[in-house]
Amino acid sequence: MKRSKKIGILCAVFVCISLAAFGVSRYEEQKERIRNSDEIILELAQEDVKILSWECDTGSFAFHREENGGWLYDTDEAFPVDNEKIGNLLDQFQAFGVSFIIEDVEDWGQYGLDEPVCTIHMETEEETYEILLGGYSAMDAERYVSIGDGNAYLVKKDPLNQFEVEISDLILHDEIPTLWDVTQIEFSGVESEKIIYEEGSANTYYPEDVYFIEQEDGYLPLDTSRVNEYLETIRNLSPGDYVTYNASGDELALYGLDTPELSISIDYKITEEETKEESAETFVLNIACVLAQKETGEKDRDINDEDAGKDIQEEGIAAEKSTKEEGVELEESAKEGDIEGEEITAYARVGASKIIYRISAEQYQKLMDMSYDSLRHKEMFWGDFSDMYQLDVTLEGINYSITSEMEDEKRIYYYQNEEVEMTDVRSAIRGLTAQTFTGQKPTQKEEISFTIYLDNDNYPQIRIELYRYDGDNCIAMVDKEPTAFVGRTEVVELIEAVNRIVLD
Numbered sequence: 001m002k003r004s005k006k007i008g009i010l011c012a013v014f015v016c017i018s019l020a021a022f023g024v025s026r027y028e029e030q031k032e033r034i035r036n037s038d039e040i041i042l043e044l045a046q047e048d049v050k051i052l053s054w055e056c057d058t059g060s061f062a063f064h065r066e067e068n069g070g071w072l073y074d075t076d077e078a079f080p081v082d083n084e085k086i087g088n089l090l091d092q093f094q095a096f097g098v099s100f101i102i103e104d105v106e107d108w109g110q111y112g113l114d115e116p117v118c119t120i121h122m123e124t125e126e127e128t129y130e131i132l133l134g135g136y137s138a139m140d141a142e143r144y145v146s147i148g149d150g151n152a153y154l155v156k157k158d159p160l161n162q163f164e165v166e167i168s169d170l171i172l173h174d175e176i177p178t179l180w181d182v183t184q185i186e187f188s189g190v191e192s193e194k195i196i197y198e199e200g201s202a203n204t205y206y207p208e209d210v211y212f213i214e215q216e217d218g219y220l221p222l223d224t225s226r227v228n229e230y231l232e233t234i235r236n237l238s239p240g241d242y243v244t245y246n247a248s249g250d251e252l253a254l255y256g257l258d259t260p261e262l263s264i265s266i267d268y269k270i271t272e273e274e275t276k277e278e279s280a281e282t283f284v285l286n287i288a289c290v291l292a293q294k295e296t297g298e299k300d301r302d303i304n305d306e307d308a309g310k311d312i313q314e315e316g317i318a319a320e321k322s323t324k325e326e327g328v329e330l331e332e333s334a335k336e337g338d339i340e341g342e343e344i345t346a347y348a349r350v351g352a353s354k355i356i357y358r359i360s361a362e363q364y365q366k367l368m369d370m371s372y373d374s375l376r377h378k379e380m381f382w383g384d385f386s387d388m389y390q391l392d393v394t395l396e397g398i399n400y401s402i403t404s405e406m407e408d409e410k411r412i413y414y415y416q417n418e419e420v421e422m423t424d425v426r427s428a429i430r431g432l433t434a435q436t437f438t439g440q441k442p443t444q445k446e447e448i449s450f451t452i453y454l455d456n457d458n459y460p461q462i463r464i465e466l467y468r469y470d471g472d473n474c475i476a477m478v479d480k481e482p483t484a485f486v487g488r489t490e491v492v493e494l495i496e497a498v499n500r501i502v503l504d
Contacts, residue, residue: 033102033103033104034100034101034102034103035100035101035103036099036100037098037099037100037101038097038098038099039097039098039101040095040096040097040098041096041097041098041147041149041153042093042096042129042131042147043093043094043095043096044090044093044094044096044122044124044129045094046087046090046091046093046094047069048124048125049065049090049122049123049124050064050065050123050124050125051063051064051065051121051122051123052064052071052086052089052090052120052121052122053074053120053121054118054119054120054121054163055118055119056117056118056119056133056160056163056164057117057118057164058164058165058166059166059167061073061167061170062074062075063081063086069083070083071083071086073167073170076246078245078246078354079167079171079245079246080171080172080245080354080355081170081171081172082170082171082172082173083172085169085170086170088162089162089163090122092157092159092162093122093129093131096155096157097155097156097157098145098153098154098155098156099140099142099154099155099156100140100142100153100154101151101152101153102151102152102153103150103151104150104151105146105150105151105152108134108146108152111134111135111144111146111152112134112135112136112144113132113134113135113144113145113146113152116132116133116134116146117133117134117135117160118132118133118159118160118163118164119131119132119133120132120133120159120163129147129148130147130148131145131146131147131159132145132146132147132148133145133158133159133160133163134146134152136158137154140154142154142155142156142158143155143158143159143160145159168242171242171245171355173239173240173242173355174239174350174351174353174355174357175350176234176235176237176238176239176283176285176350177268177270177281177283178235179231179234179235179266179268179283180268181268181269181270181271182197182231182266182267182268183196183197183267183268183269183280184196184197184266184267185211185227185264185265185266185267186264186265186266186267187262187263187264187265187370188262188263188265189260189261189262189263189287190261190262190368191262191370191371193213193214193370193371193372194213194214195211195212195213195214195222195227195375196211196212196214196219197210197211198210198212198219201219201221202458203218203219203220203221203458204221204458204459205383205387205454205456205458205459205462206221206382206383206384207384208224209221209222209223209224210224211224211227211375213372213375213376215372220372220376221376221377222372222375222376222377223375223376223377223378223382226374226375226376227375230366230367230369230370230375231266233363233366233367234264234266234285234367237285237348237357237359237363239348239350239355239357239359240357241357241358241359242355242356242357242358243255243347243356243357243358244354244355244356245354245355246354247349247354247355247356251356252349252356255288255290255347255356256288256289256290256347257286257288257347257349257356260286260287260288260349261287261288261289261368262286262287262288262367262368262370263284263285263286263287264284264285264286264287264367264370265282265283265284266282266283266284266285267280267281267282268280268281268282268283269281283350283351284350284351285348285349285350285351285367286348286349286350286351287346287347287348287359287364287367287368288346288347289344289345289346289347289364290345290346290347291343291344291345343361344361344364344365345358345361346358346359346360346361346363346364347359373437376437378433378434378484379430379432379433379434380429380432380433380434380464380476380478380483380484380486381429381430381432381452381462381464382430383452383454383456383459383462385422385426386411387454387455387456388404388411388452388453388454388455389403389404389411389453389454389455390402390403390404390452390453391413391422391425391450391451391452391453392450392451392453393448393449393450393498393502394446394448394449394450395448395495395498395499395502400415400498400501400502401415402414402415402420402422402425402501403415415501415502420501421501422501424497424500425494425497425498425501427497428490428493428494428496428497429450429452429494431490431493431494432464432466432476432486432490432491432494433486433490434476434483434484434485434486435473435484435485435486435487436484436485437483437484437485438475438482438483438484438485439482440475440482441475441482442465442467442468442469442475442477442482443467444467444468444469445467445468446465446466446467446468447466447467447468447474447488447491447495448466448491448494448495448498449463449464449465449466450463450464451463451464452464462478462479463477463478463479463480464476464477464478465477465480466486466491466494468488469485469488470488471488472487472488472489473485473486473487473488474486474487474488474491
């Protein structure tokens with residue numbers, strides 16, 4: 001090989017080695033530009049931001065601030081923006097911290113910043129900011145970010161977690177108060193009822209009764225737990241599934257809320273924590289439903305006739321029994337949410353709000369189940385047995401009397417001067433509960449009757465008579481008024497408990 005050729009080959013090898021060494025040195029230099037950091041790269045007070053927009057997989061959004069500090073949606077200024085949620089988006093940029101800095105980036109693609117997954121734009125009176133969100137570092141569990149200063153960053157808090165939202169996530173929903181201190185509930189629509197709150201009322205023999213429904217013959221006590229369950233249904237509505245946020249008159253009619261089936265007006269008190277001052281407030285909830293035929297697949301927003309809600313209430317939302325020519329048969333009502341082949345689609349509106357929400361069939365049915373029979377006590381006697389100082393019983397035409405005396409602040413019962421144990425009798429009386437309420441008068445034999453004498457000035461005594469109806473049921477008369485069907489098994493248990501005292 002000629003000497004000149006060897007020299008050429010050696011020169012070529014030397015050039016390759018030099019280029020490789022130069023590449024390694026450049027790589028090392030580039031590696032040295034990636035460093036740990038706890039730097040705050042952006043400090044932007046949320047109140048200074050006047051314009052906020054962003055674009056990501058869920059869509060493009062743009063908002064601008066009003067003079068009063070609130071936010072408006074550029075696409076539709078009628079959209080009720082939740083200012084707090086916009087504030088939460090901006091809060092993270094008040095002290096936007098990083099964990100890594102990559103300086104003088106040349107290849108933005110390796111960080112996903114050539115095609116960012118989200119672009120956030122903010123403007124103040126003086127400055128404009130653009131934040132790009134790139135790829136996600138699985139090793140560091142952090143997001144690559146650019147703020148336009150030539151560097152890429154790994155950030156401690158990923159903005160995409162909050163910005164990847166739907167517009168529905170930013171709506172200011174109507175608020176449902178806690179309704180703890182309720183003073184009155186008024187219903188109007190398919191039924192008109194009024195419930196008042198009154199402690200120490202003369203309308204009951206049980207001090208725990210604080211809710212009373214207005215009837216023709218005065219105020220009747222309700223079961224406090226059942227009223228509270230009804231209020232809990234309202235508290236738990238958690239409106240979020242809205243169908244429109246700017247309902248016009250035509251839309252109100254479309255959803256049946258121009259003339260609601262039921263309007264619930266609740267008066268309640270709130271107490272300011274700092275001043276301890278009380279103020280009276282009123283919350284109004286309007287309810288309506290439409291029925292869609294399963295067979296035809298009609299849209300759930302089609303409107304039936306104005307009597308739809310009344311028909312639902314009468315045909316079977318609550319479990320009730322029907323009176324037939326041959327007598328009363330105990331039967332279950334239609335399956336919840338399914339009324340003779342029709343599906344319930346129900347809507348709610350808070351007061352005069354323009355937002356209309358869709359609620360479930362179950363919620364609708366619970367809200368419509370607000371009659372006296374739905375909220376009253378199911379027990380024939382629900383008082384405190386410690387107030388019972390005498391029990392007179394008539395069984396098979398024979399009268400028995402059980403009396404009592406107070407000994408060491410404890411009531412001791414006697415039958416014919418012999419001390420008796422009343423646990424089984426009290427339990428059996430408490431077990432006399434309504435399977436369904438009725439106004440039907442009894443026509444058959446009296447099984448047992450008794451009078452409870454109470455140490456109560458308002459209600460000195462309660463009279464309960466139980467008449468056979470059929471093999472499974474008895475009709476209960478309370479203070480000479482037909483009240484309910486009760487299970488005959490429970491009546492027999494009472495008879496046996498009384499017999500164990502008077503016969504043994």
